[in-house]
Amino acid sequence: MGWIEELGKICDVFSASDSYRYDETPPLIAPKPAENFVVVKPADAKEVSRILRFANANNIPVFTRGGGTGLSGGAIPTEEGIVLSTERMTEIEVDIENRVALCGAGVTLKQLDDTAYKHHLSFPPHPGAETATVGGMIATNAGGVRALKYGTMRNYVLGLEVVLADGRILKLGGKTIKNSSGYSLIHLFVGSEGTLGIITRAKIRLFPQLRDMTVLAVPFSTMEDAIDCVVEISAKMLPLALEFMEKKAVEVGEKVSGEKWVSRDGEAHLLMIFESFDEAEEAATISEKFGAINVYAATTKKDQDRLLKIRGLIYEGLRKDIIEILDVCVPPAKIAEYYRKSNEIAARYGVNLITYGHAGDGNVHQHPLIYDDWMNSYFNFREELLRLAVSYGGVISGEHGIGVVKTKELAELFPDQYRIMKEIKHLFDPQGILNPGKVVR
Ligand SMILES: Cc1cc2nc3c(=O)[nH]c(=O)nc-3n(C[C@H](O)[C@H](O)[C@H](O)COP(=O)(O)OP(=O)(O)OC[C@H]3O[C@@H](n4cnc5c(N)ncnc54)[C@H](O)[C@@H]3O)c2cc1C
Incomplete structure (x- = not known):
């Protein structure tokens, strides 16, 4: 050095x-x-x-x-x-008339949320941990529970300032919501995980503030019933969030939050958030049609927070016991089948797998718990799971990115895409100095 x-x-x-x-x-x-x-x-x-x-x-x-x-x-x-x-890139200002936040790359999610709120606007998706930065969320195309209705980070980036490996500064897009001006270079940097250039500033689209919410908590006897219900609801309306949890995940959330879920019964539980009470009512009727054990509506903020806390703290309750977090995304209607088959694979390998996720968009979070000698069999198990997701037309990461942990699988399962990604990497960074070994090798 x-x-x-x-x-x-x-x-x-x-x-x-x-x-x-x-x-x-x-x-x-x-x-x-x-x-x-x-x-x-x-x-x-x-x-x-x-x-x-x-x-x-x-x-x-x-x-x-x-x-x-x-x-x-x-x-x-x-x-x-x-x-x-x-x-140090934490400056932020809001163009209220055009509903755009002009952010330095180091502005945190909390800072962005708070600033938008102060200007009577909102940044709806909440796509990461509160200390995640605008640059990091763009670079991973972060998602979160509200992606179903409000999209992922990709849908919010109107403009970017990026520095390329050779030091050139590139300004892309602007404050416009539409842009059909040739190749969408902005979207090449979204999800590029620091391998194509360094994002220094971004113009982020803001929305009006969200309306009052209604939260439904609905237990079902089987995952199949729960997901059939999700499919029907999704055909009729667009909830703010449509989350599913298997029973084991609910129990972890209860333990770490100190709160009680609505039922001890049922294999699969849905947590749905609506911006309109009418939609919540219709969803409750659909849930009953699909065999809900009961339908619990939380209309007060205190009650809603209690239920959201159970879902929100599951990861916290698991983090010290897990090997990793898998976040495949499958077509939403395939979640129950994927869940069932992945549990069969887990049983074959003796892995205790805890599953929950974003039912509306198909993003399944799975946490394999640490077991003795996991190094000997875990990676074969993991490969079977990722292959299973891809066999349904899914992808190996819905929101957490490839980083170093899934480069091998990206190359093996998506060889044509991987080859072109390598060519793009070479075009932007011929010396390979930017985040070497990440995403593509
Ligand atoms: C408790 C918790 C909850 C989470 N919830 C969610 C969730 O709901 N949804 C979700 O999608 N993710 C979630 N995440 C994951 C994480 O918050 C996201 O991946 C987030 O986008 C990472 O942002 P960061 O600023 O921390 O990036 P970092 O971890 O610092 O970096 C991530 C990647 O982006 C690159 N990068 C960072 N900044 C730039 C830049 N300016 N230019 C170019 N490349 C850059 C890095 O090189 C790296 O490859 C969660 C994580 C935790 C710990």
Whole structure:
């Protein structure tokens, strides 16, 4: 690392510390971080440009880091090089008339939410942990529970400022909602996980504030009944969220939240959120038609928060006991079949799998619990699960990204796509300095 002194002439250089070594990827599956790296904290695109020009000329890997809440190892520095943190790019302003937030890449989700709210607007999707950054959420195309109605991060990016590996600063899009002006380069950077360029600023679409919510909690005897109900509801209306939990997941949520769910009975439980009471009423009638054990409507904020807390804390209750989080996405009507078959595979391998997720959009979160000698069989089990999802026309990650944890499977299961992705990577970053080893190798 004889280049550090030279880099110090361009920007402030900080030494490596644990807070830049890891992200939120469960430790058993996370890649080993490099021993030696340095951290830089540029304030804007010009500074990023100078750093990248230097790194490119000297072939030094650059690992971009936002909030470090990623679950696929994307921000972990896996080689000696530079961690580029966006933590100083936190300026935000709102163009109220055009309903656009102009954000530095390091603006956090909480900051964006609060700022939009202060201007009587909203950023509806809530696609990550509260300390996730705008740059990180764009780079992973983050999703969340409200993606069903309000889409994923992709649907909110109207404009981007990106610095390319050779230091060129690219400004894409603007404040317009429509844009049919040639190839959509913006969307190439959405989901690119720090491998094609560094996002320094973004123009994010805002919405009017959401209306009052009604929450339904509905237990069903079987996952099939629950998902049939989801399919029917989805054909008639667009709830804000349509979540499913198997019984084991509800029990974890109850334990960690200290709250009680609406029923002890039933294998599968739906949590539905509506912006209109009429829709909630219609959904309740449909639920009864599909054999709901009971339908519980929460109309007060206190009651709603209690139920949402149970769902929201499941991951917290599991995080220290799991090998990882799988987040395949299958066509929504296939969830029950995928759930059933994946449990059969789990039983064959002796894996205790806890499943819940976003029923409306098909995104299934599965948590394999740690078991003795898991290293010997776990990766075969995992491969079977990912192959199963793909056999239904699904994808291997619905919202957490490829990072380092799924590059092998991306290459094996989507070979044509992978080949073209490598060519695109080469076009944008011929030296391969940006987040090497992530997404494509
Ligand atoms: C408790 C918890 C809840 C979560 N809930 C959700 C959820 O509901 N939905 C969901 O989709 N995810 C969720 N996540 C995952 C995580 O919050 C998201 O993946 C989020 O988008 C990561 O943002 P970040 O700023 O922390 O990115 P980081 O972890 O810092 O980085 C993620 C990737 O983006 C790249 N990157 C970061 N900033 C930039 C930039 N400016 N330019 C280019 N590349 C960049 C990094 O190199 C890395 O590859 C959750 C995580 C936790 C711990």
